[in-house]
Amino acid sequence: DQQVKQNSPSLSVQEGRISILNCDYTNSMFDYFLWYKKYPAEGPTFLISISSIKDKNEDGRFTVFLNKSAKHLSLHIVPSQPGDSAVYFCAASTQAGTALIFGKGTTLSVSS
């Protein structure tokens, strides 16, 4: 059973608009959430994270929102740029965990 779900395999957005990528989780023990970005032929790179004690974390154009009651988090990219086109993975971990649990990823395409 998938513990981290990214239900949208793909998202297309115009340059300058907002991109919203969603992620749901089932394990209430998760207490840290991360977003990774992956370009073709490269490994995933860390983008932004949020602790379960917060509901928002912002870093430049990227903001992650966490709704613990709904077990839902989202990544907002404003404004979107063509260079943001990549696969975005949502991941979760627990304090005592031994792995990052990844979603299946969402492919973002930003057109100019």
Add this chain to the structure above:
Amino acid sequence: EAQVTQNPRYLITVTGKKLTVTCSQNMNHEYMSWYRQDPGLGLRQIYYSMNVEVTDKGDVPEGYKVSRKEKRNFPLILESPSPNQTSLYFCASSRRTGGEAEAFFGQGTRLTVV
């Protein structure tokens, strides 16, 4: 420069021929792991290591072995590769497990088993 280095980047091999994918990190991280990425399945953990000589199975360990004789190296061994192990493999390292465990990934190894 902090990095995780995997070799080779691309490999085509035949069924049953033993192979090793190397992974090395220069950040003195204790925690290292291997993932495989398959279409529609995301990243799934194969094995992990919490320190030298400490390894354990992840979600999909069948057909793989690992060793951690030194802190910086964590090779992935396929004793008898099969076509269902054709995949994109990533090695990752982090300061610790759990919590704020930002992982650093290698560039990946694309393995094809024919």
